[in-house]
Amino acid sequence: MALIELLEEKIVKIPLVSFDKEGIIRELVDVLSQAGKVDDPDALFQAVMSREKLGSTGLEDGFAVPHGKTSGVKDLAIAIGIAPQGVNFESADGEPSKLFFLIAAPPDKAGPHIEALAEIAKLSRSKALCTALIQAKTPGEVVSLLRGD
Protein backbone atom coordinates (compact mmCIF):
# COMPACT_ATOMS: atom_id res chain seq x y z
CA MET A 1 0.00 0.00 0.00
CA ALA A 2 1.37 3.38 -0.93
CA LEU A 3 1.95 5.67 2.01
CA ILE A 4 0.26 8.42 0.05
CA GLU A 5 -3.03 6.55 0.24
CA LEU A 6 -3.01 6.93 4.03
CA LEU A 7 -2.34 10.65 4.00
CA GLU A 8 -5.01 13.13 4.98
CA GLU A 9 -4.93 16.33 6.96
CA LYS A 10 -6.85 14.92 9.91
CA ILE A 11 -4.04 12.51 10.77
CA VAL A 12 -1.50 15.34 11.11
CA LYS A 13 -1.02 17.31 14.33
CA ILE A 14 0.99 20.54 14.57
CA PRO A 15 2.22 21.26 17.14
CA LEU A 16 2.58 18.27 19.42
CA VAL A 17 2.81 19.86 22.85
CA SER A 18 4.24 17.10 25.05
CA PHE A 19 7.78 17.14 26.35
CA ASP A 20 8.39 13.41 26.76
CA LYS A 21 8.15 10.18 24.76
CA GLU A 22 5.05 8.88 26.51
CA GLY A 23 3.18 12.14 26.02
CA ILE A 24 4.08 12.34 22.32
CA ILE A 25 2.93 8.77 21.67
CA ARG A 26 -0.28 9.42 23.59
CA GLU A 27 -0.96 12.55 21.49
CA LEU A 28 -0.39 10.65 18.23
CA VAL A 29 -2.65 7.79 19.34
CA ASP A 30 -5.30 10.39 20.16
CA VAL A 31 -4.97 11.83 16.65
CA LEU A 32 -5.74 8.40 15.21
CA SER A 33 -8.56 7.89 17.67
CA GLN A 34 -10.18 11.22 16.79
CA ALA A 35 -9.79 10.44 13.10
CA GLY A 36 -11.73 7.21 13.67
CA LYS A 37 -8.78 5.01 12.71
CA VAL A 38 -8.42 3.05 15.94
CA ASP A 39 -10.94 0.98 17.90
CA ASP A 40 -8.83 0.51 21.02
CA PRO A 41 -6.49 3.47 21.65
CA ASP A 42 -5.16 2.03 24.91
CA ALA A 43 -4.14 -1.23 23.23
CA LEU A 44 -2.34 0.75 20.53
CA PHE A 45 -0.59 2.94 23.10
CA GLN A 46 0.59 -0.16 24.99
CA ALA A 47 1.78 -1.85 21.77
CA VAL A 48 3.83 1.20 20.75
CA MET A 49 5.30 1.68 24.23
CA SER A 50 6.21 -2.04 24.42
CA ARG A 51 8.06 -1.72 21.13
CA GLU A 52 9.91 1.38 22.39
CA LYS A 53 11.10 -0.61 25.41
CA LEU A 54 12.93 -3.00 23.05
CA GLY A 55 14.82 -0.09 21.49
CA SER A 56 14.03 3.49 20.61
CA THR A 57 12.61 4.28 17.18
CA GLY A 58 14.17 7.75 17.38
CA LEU A 59 16.40 8.00 14.31
CA GLU A 60 18.77 10.79 13.35
CA ASP A 61 18.09 14.41 12.41
CA GLY A 62 15.03 14.82 14.61
CA PHE A 63 13.04 11.99 13.00
CA ALA A 64 11.21 9.23 14.90
CA VAL A 65 9.02 6.34 13.74
CA PRO A 66 7.20 4.78 16.70
CA HIS A 67 5.17 1.78 15.59
CA GLY A 68 3.23 -1.17 16.91
CA LYS A 69 1.01 -4.08 16.00
CA THR A 70 -2.35 -4.41 17.67
CA SER A 71 -5.79 -5.81 17.01
CA GLY A 72 -6.97 -2.38 18.20
CA VAL A 73 -6.80 -1.26 14.54
CA LYS A 74 -8.49 -2.98 11.61
CA ASP A 75 -6.32 -1.46 8.89
CA LEU A 76 -2.90 0.08 8.64
CA ALA A 77 -3.01 3.64 10.00
CA ILE A 78 -0.52 6.46 10.31
CA ALA A 79 -0.37 9.65 12.39
CA ILE A 80 2.13 12.44 11.78
CA GLY A 81 3.13 15.05 14.32
CA ILE A 82 5.60 17.87 14.67
CA ALA A 83 7.02 18.99 17.99
CA PRO A 84 8.97 22.20 17.28
CA GLN A 85 10.27 22.23 20.87
CA GLY A 86 12.09 18.90 20.36
CA VAL A 87 11.61 15.90 22.63
CA ASN A 88 14.05 13.44 24.15
CA PHE A 89 13.17 10.25 22.28
CA GLU A 90 16.48 8.47 23.04
CA SER A 91 17.34 8.99 19.38
CA ALA A 92 20.28 7.38 17.55
CA ASP A 93 22.24 10.67 17.41
CA GLY A 94 21.16 11.89 20.85
CA GLU A 95 19.44 14.92 19.34
CA PRO A 96 15.86 15.88 20.26
CA SER A 97 13.18 14.46 17.96
CA LYS A 98 10.79 16.85 16.22
CA LEU A 99 9.12 14.92 13.39
CA PHE A 100 7.08 11.82 14.26
CA PHE A 101 5.42 9.17 12.08
CA LEU A 102 3.40 6.75 14.20
CA ILE A 103 2.39 3.55 12.39
CA ALA A 104 -0.33 1.27 13.73
CA ALA A 105 -0.86 -2.09 12.07
CA PRO A 106 -3.22 -4.99 12.68
CA PRO A 107 -1.40 -8.27 13.41
CA ASP A 108 -2.40 -9.84 10.07
CA LYS A 109 -1.13 -7.07 7.79
CA ALA A 110 2.64 -7.54 7.90
CA GLY A 111 3.11 -6.76 4.19
CA PRO A 112 1.46 -3.32 4.09
CA HIS A 113 3.08 -2.46 7.45
CA ILE A 114 6.55 -3.21 6.06
CA GLU A 115 5.86 -1.30 2.85
CA ALA A 116 4.68 1.80 4.72
CA LEU A 117 7.69 1.72 7.04
CA ALA A 118 10.06 1.20 4.10
CA GLU A 119 8.60 4.24 2.36
CA ILE A 120 9.12 6.29 5.50
CA ALA A 121 12.70 4.99 5.76
CA LYS A 122 13.29 6.26 2.23
CA LEU A 123 11.75 9.63 3.05
CA SER A 124 13.96 9.93 6.13
CA ARG A 125 17.03 9.87 3.89
CA SER A 126 16.06 13.20 2.37
CA LYS A 127 17.34 15.80 4.81
CA ALA A 128 15.80 18.59 2.74
CA LEU A 129 12.36 17.01 2.97
CA CYS A 130 12.69 16.31 6.71
CA THR A 131 13.76 19.91 7.34
CA ALA A 132 10.84 21.21 5.30
CA LEU A 133 8.43 18.94 7.17
CA ILE A 134 9.73 20.05 10.57
CA GLN A 135 9.19 23.67 9.52
CA ALA A 136 5.65 23.05 8.24
CA LYS A 137 3.02 25.13 9.99
CA THR A 138 -0.15 23.38 8.89
CA PRO A 139 -1.34 19.79 8.23
CA GLY A 140 -2.07 20.82 4.63
CA GLU A 141 1.57 21.80 4.16
CA VAL A 142 2.75 18.41 5.49
CA VAL A 143 0.41 16.49 3.18
CA SER A 144 1.50 18.62 0.24
CA LEU A 145 5.19 18.07 0.94
CA LEU A 146 4.76 14.31 1.28
CA ARG A 147 2.77 14.13 -1.93
CA GLY A 148 5.57 15.97 -3.69
CA ASP A 149 3.20 18.69 -4.92
Add this chain to the structure above:
Amino acid sequence: MKKPIERMMVYDDGSEGSILAARLAIVLAAEFDAELHALSVLNTRALSELVQAHIFIESEQEEYRRELAEDGARYLNHAVEMGKRKGVTVIKQNASGSISAAIKEKVAELHIDLLVMGPPPRIRSRRDALYDEVEMAMRTVDCSVLIARDEERIEELYEQLI
Protein backbone atom coordinates in the same frame (compact mmCIF):
# COMPACT_ATOMS: atom_id res chain seq x y z
CA MET B 1 2.89 -23.33 -34.54
CA LYS B 2 3.48 -21.59 -31.25
CA LYS B 3 0.54 -20.91 -28.97
CA PRO B 4 -0.13 -17.18 -28.32
CA ILE B 5 0.47 -17.75 -24.61
CA GLU B 6 2.46 -20.72 -23.34
CA ARG B 7 3.56 -19.75 -19.85
CA MET B 8 1.87 -17.15 -17.70
CA MET B 9 2.64 -15.80 -14.26
CA VAL B 10 0.52 -13.82 -11.85
CA TYR B 11 2.09 -11.72 -9.10
CA ASP B 12 0.24 -12.47 -5.87
CA ASP B 13 0.58 -10.17 -2.85
CA GLY B 14 -2.77 -11.03 -1.33
CA SER B 15 -4.31 -7.70 -2.32
CA GLU B 16 -7.76 -7.52 -3.90
CA GLY B 17 -6.08 -6.47 -7.15
CA SER B 18 -3.84 -9.52 -7.21
CA ILE B 19 -6.78 -11.86 -6.48
CA LEU B 20 -8.56 -10.29 -9.45
CA ALA B 21 -5.42 -10.80 -11.53
CA ALA B 22 -5.27 -14.45 -10.47
CA ARG B 23 -8.86 -14.98 -11.60
CA LEU B 24 -8.17 -13.40 -14.98
CA ALA B 25 -4.99 -15.48 -15.32
CA ILE B 26 -6.96 -18.67 -14.56
CA VAL B 27 -9.53 -17.76 -17.23
CA LEU B 28 -6.76 -17.12 -19.79
CA ALA B 29 -4.80 -20.24 -18.82
CA ALA B 30 -7.94 -22.32 -19.41
CA GLU B 31 -8.67 -20.58 -22.70
CA PHE B 32 -5.15 -20.85 -24.12
CA ASP B 33 -4.19 -24.10 -22.39
CA ALA B 34 -1.22 -22.23 -20.90
CA GLU B 35 0.96 -23.13 -17.94
CA LEU B 36 0.16 -20.83 -15.00
CA HIS B 37 2.54 -19.83 -12.20
CA ALA B 38 1.68 -17.70 -9.16
CA LEU B 39 4.52 -15.76 -7.55
CA SER B 40 4.81 -14.53 -3.99
CA VAL B 41 7.77 -12.32 -3.07
CA LEU B 42 9.15 -12.06 0.45
CA ASN B 43 10.23 -8.45 0.48
CA THR B 44 13.54 -8.92 2.31
CA ARG B 45 14.90 -5.75 0.73
CA ALA B 46 12.37 -3.66 2.63
CA LEU B 47 13.15 -5.57 5.84
CA SER B 48 16.89 -4.93 5.45
CA GLU B 49 16.26 -1.26 4.75
CA LEU B 50 14.26 -0.99 7.94
CA VAL B 51 17.07 -2.54 10.00
CA GLN B 52 19.65 -0.30 8.30
CA ALA B 53 17.49 2.73 9.03
CA HIS B 54 17.25 1.57 12.69
CA ILE B 55 13.46 1.49 12.45
CA PHE B 56 13.54 -2.28 13.06
CA ILE B 57 15.62 -4.17 15.56
CA GLU B 58 16.97 -7.61 14.58
CA SER B 59 14.33 -9.60 16.48
CA GLU B 60 11.61 -7.54 14.83
CA GLN B 61 13.10 -8.29 11.41
CA GLU B 62 12.94 -12.04 12.12
CA GLU B 63 9.39 -11.83 13.39
CA TYR B 64 8.23 -9.96 10.28
CA ARG B 65 10.16 -12.25 7.95
CA ARG B 66 8.27 -15.21 9.43
CA GLU B 67 4.94 -13.43 9.17
CA LEU B 68 5.57 -12.37 5.57
CA ALA B 69 6.52 -15.94 4.63
CA GLU B 70 3.34 -17.28 6.26
CA ASP B 71 1.22 -14.65 4.50
CA GLY B 72 2.87 -15.48 1.17
CA ALA B 73 2.18 -19.20 1.59
CA ARG B 74 -1.46 -18.45 2.42
CA TYR B 75 -1.87 -16.22 -0.66
CA LEU B 76 -0.39 -18.87 -2.96
CA ASN B 77 -2.57 -21.62 -1.48
CA HIS B 78 -5.57 -19.44 -2.18
CA ALA B 79 -4.50 -19.00 -5.82
CA VAL B 80 -4.01 -22.78 -6.16
CA GLU B 81 -7.49 -23.37 -4.72
CA MET B 82 -9.04 -20.85 -7.11
CA GLY B 83 -7.39 -22.68 -10.01
CA LYS B 84 -8.41 -26.11 -8.73
CA ARG B 85 -12.06 -25.05 -8.64
CA LYS B 86 -11.84 -24.41 -12.38
CA GLY B 87 -9.62 -27.32 -13.31
CA VAL B 88 -6.53 -25.16 -13.82
CA THR B 89 -3.21 -26.10 -12.22
CA VAL B 90 -1.52 -23.14 -10.56
CA ILE B 91 2.17 -23.71 -9.87
CA LYS B 92 3.45 -21.96 -6.73
CA GLN B 93 6.59 -19.86 -7.01
CA ASN B 94 8.42 -18.16 -4.15
CA ALA B 95 11.14 -15.55 -4.30
CA SER B 96 12.74 -13.03 -1.99
CA GLY B 97 14.47 -9.69 -2.36
CA SER B 98 13.03 -6.58 -3.92
CA ILE B 99 9.62 -7.12 -5.50
CA SER B 100 10.43 -5.64 -8.89
CA ALA B 101 13.75 -7.51 -9.24
CA ALA B 102 12.22 -10.81 -8.08
CA ILE B 103 9.39 -10.56 -10.62
CA LYS B 104 11.82 -9.73 -13.40
CA GLU B 105 14.10 -12.65 -12.49
CA LYS B 106 11.25 -15.20 -12.29
CA VAL B 107 9.91 -14.06 -15.66
CA ALA B 108 13.34 -14.75 -17.20
CA GLU B 109 13.94 -18.01 -15.30
CA LEU B 110 10.57 -19.55 -16.19
CA HIS B 111 10.43 -18.12 -19.73
CA ILE B 112 7.14 -16.45 -18.96
CA ASP B 113 5.50 -14.79 -21.94
CA LEU B 114 2.62 -13.07 -20.15
CA LEU B 115 2.70 -11.48 -16.70
CA VAL B 116 -0.69 -10.72 -15.16
CA MET B 117 -0.90 -8.17 -12.36
CA GLY B 118 -3.47 -6.30 -10.36
CA PRO B 119 -3.76 -2.57 -11.00
CA PRO B 120 -0.85 -0.64 -9.46
CA PRO B 121 -1.82 1.82 -6.71
CA ARG B 122 -3.20 5.09 -7.99
CA ILE B 123 -0.25 7.40 -8.54
CA ARG B 124 -0.92 10.73 -6.94
CA SER B 125 2.54 12.22 -6.90
CA ARG B 126 5.96 12.03 -8.52
CA ARG B 127 7.34 10.59 -5.27
CA ASP B 128 4.73 7.82 -5.41
CA ALA B 129 5.74 6.81 -8.91
CA LEU B 130 9.37 6.52 -7.86
CA TYR B 131 8.68 4.26 -4.89
CA ASP B 132 6.12 1.83 -6.26
CA GLU B 133 7.74 -1.57 -6.79
CA VAL B 134 4.82 -3.11 -8.70
CA GLU B 135 4.82 -0.21 -11.13
CA MET B 136 8.57 -0.62 -11.56
CA ALA B 137 8.15 -4.34 -12.35
CA MET B 138 5.48 -3.50 -14.89
CA ARG B 139 7.79 -1.05 -16.62
CA THR B 140 10.95 -3.18 -16.64
CA VAL B 141 9.91 -6.81 -17.07
CA ASP B 142 10.91 -8.52 -20.35
CA CYS B 143 7.54 -9.92 -21.37
CA SER B 144 4.04 -8.72 -22.15
CA VAL B 145 2.10 -7.44 -19.16
CA LEU B 146 -1.63 -7.59 -18.62
CA ILE B 147 -3.25 -5.43 -15.94
CA ALA B 148 -6.48 -6.86 -14.55
CA ARG B 149 -9.27 -4.26 -14.42
CA ASP B 150 -13.06 -4.38 -14.59
CA GLU B 151 -13.84 -6.60 -11.63
CA GLU B 152 -17.40 -7.35 -12.74
CA ARG B 153 -16.36 -8.68 -16.13
CA ILE B 154 -13.48 -10.75 -14.74
CA GLU B 155 -15.72 -12.27 -12.04
CA GLU B 156 -18.24 -13.15 -14.74
CA LEU B 157 -15.58 -14.79 -16.92
CA TYR B 158 -14.21 -16.71 -13.93
CA GLU B 159 -17.66 -17.91 -12.86
CA GLN B 160 -18.45 -19.04 -16.43
CA LEU B 161 -15.50 -21.44 -16.39
CA ILE B 162 -16.59 -24.99 -15.68
